[in-house]
Amino acid sequence: MSVPVGTDANSTAKSRSGTVAEFGLVDVDPENLEAAIQEGEAARQAAMDAFALPSVKFDIVEASRSPVPWGGLSPNGRPTYPWQFGKGADDRSIPPPAYLLRHEIGHDLFVRRLVPSTRDDQYGGDAPDWLDEMAAVAFEGEDLRSVRRWAAARYAREGRLIPLRRFLTMTHPEMEAGSIPASSDGTARAFEAVSEDTPMFYAMASAFHDFLRQRTGNHAVVAEMAAVVRRRGSLERWILRRTGHGGRNDGIAALDAEFQAWIAVDPRHGGDENPELEARTGRRADVRCRDGDARRLPEPSGGAADDGWRGRTSGTDRDAAATRAVPGCRG
Numbered sequence: 310m311s312v313p314v315g316t317d318a319n320s321t322a323k324s325r326s327g328t329v330a331e332f333g334l335v336d337v338d339p340e341n342l343e344a345a346i347q348e349g350e351a352a353r354q355a356a357m358d359a360f361a362l363p364s365v366k367f368d369i370v371e372a373s374r375s376p377v378p379w380g381g382l383s384p385n386g387r388p389t390y391p392w393q394f395g396k397g398a399d400d401r402s403i404p405p406p407a408y409l410l411r412h413e414i415g416h417d418l419f420v421r422r423l424v425p426s427t428r429d430d431q432y433g434g435d436a437p438d439w440l441d442e443m444a445a446v447a448f449e450g451e452d453l454r455s456v457r458r459w460a461a462a463r464y465a466r467e468g469r470l471i472p473l474r475r476f477l478t479m480t481h482p483e484m485e486a487g488s489i490p491a492s493s494d495g496t497a498r499a500f501e502a503v504s505e506d507t508p509m510f511y512a513m514a515s516a517f518h519d520f521l522r523q524r525t526g527n528h529a530v531v532a533e534m535a536a537v538v539r540r541r542g543s544l545e546r547w548i549l550r551r552t553g554h555g556g557r558n559d560g561i562a563a564l565d566a567e568f569q570a571w572i573a574v575d576p577r578h579g580g581d582e583n584p585e586l587e588a589r590t591g592r593r594a595d596v597r598c599r600d601g602d603a604r605r606l607p608e609p610s611g612g613a614a615d616d617g618w619r620g621r622t623s624g625t626d627r628d629a630a631a632t633r634a635v636p637g638c639r640g
């Protein structure tokens with residue numbers, strides 16, 4: 310836990326001022342300080358846990374007062390993340406939820422430190438789009454992840470999960486739809502989700518991340534895959550080998566079947582407590598959610614609860630509602 314201890318002791322006249330946190334400086338309005346430090350600290354921990362990057366440094370600043378763009382460098386050379394914590398000056402735009410800041414920091418650190426981008430016309434860095442998204446999802450907090458897990462379990466029940474073979478080769482649905490504006494800094498943050506595939510894409514990124522972490526036993530499996538991409542190896546071959554499906558002609562199909570069976574029984578995906586899943590998988594069916602039927606929960610919209618924000622209420626508000634509801638169901 311970071312504790313603000315005053316202004317930066319090493320600052321020069323030109324340096325940024327702000328509250329010192331373990332990850333760097335926080336220069337935001339007082340009412341946003343707690344949220345900014347909480348997000349920054351969560352991102353710092355995630356960089357260690359998911360990326361195996363010890364002691365990353367960055368600054369978080371109030372977007373309305375920031376002269377540097379997203380990911381621009383501070384006078385001290387730290388990446389800077391301007392974030393709109395409150396309403397805009399015109400009081401019309403709705404700010405993105407603060408809990409998405411760590412997701413966006415994950416995107417930036419992944420491209421900055423693990424798989425850089427050598428082209429402008431792509432989502433994130435040179436890694437496959439699913440890996441770019443998985444890297445950011447790996448930074449998310451448990452509340453948001455539980456929404457994604459709930460969505461993945463539901464899509465699996467309904468047979469609507471994106472087949473693994475397609476997922477591993479597809480362009481990001483919003484990139485495909487042309488809804489992500491080109492950005493010069495290699496990050497794509499401001500877009501409105503329009504593709505029907507987008508919620509499924511994020512649910513897959515979350516569930517496959519959980520699956521790979523468990524199967525490989527490596528919490529930093531994203532960093533391990535990033536290394537495969539950097540040395541221009543075959544990610545598909547690596548995944549098959551690390552999950553015990555190497556050397557088979559139908560490896561991806563077999564892996565997909567195993568992945569879907571795993572979602573149905575994994576406790577974090579509701580496998581222990583979800584009556585529908587239990588009914589389908591033949592497991593004990595006498596358990597009921599205390600708060601009623603999970604089917605009543607609103608459908609999370611993965612894309613909207615993600616990169617960028619245009620001040621609309623779609624998606625994330627519903628995600629937040631689902632976030633509150635799901636733990637009640639899980640007891």
Ligand SMILES: [Zn+2]
Nearest residue numbers: 442445615616
């Ligand atoms: Zn993202």
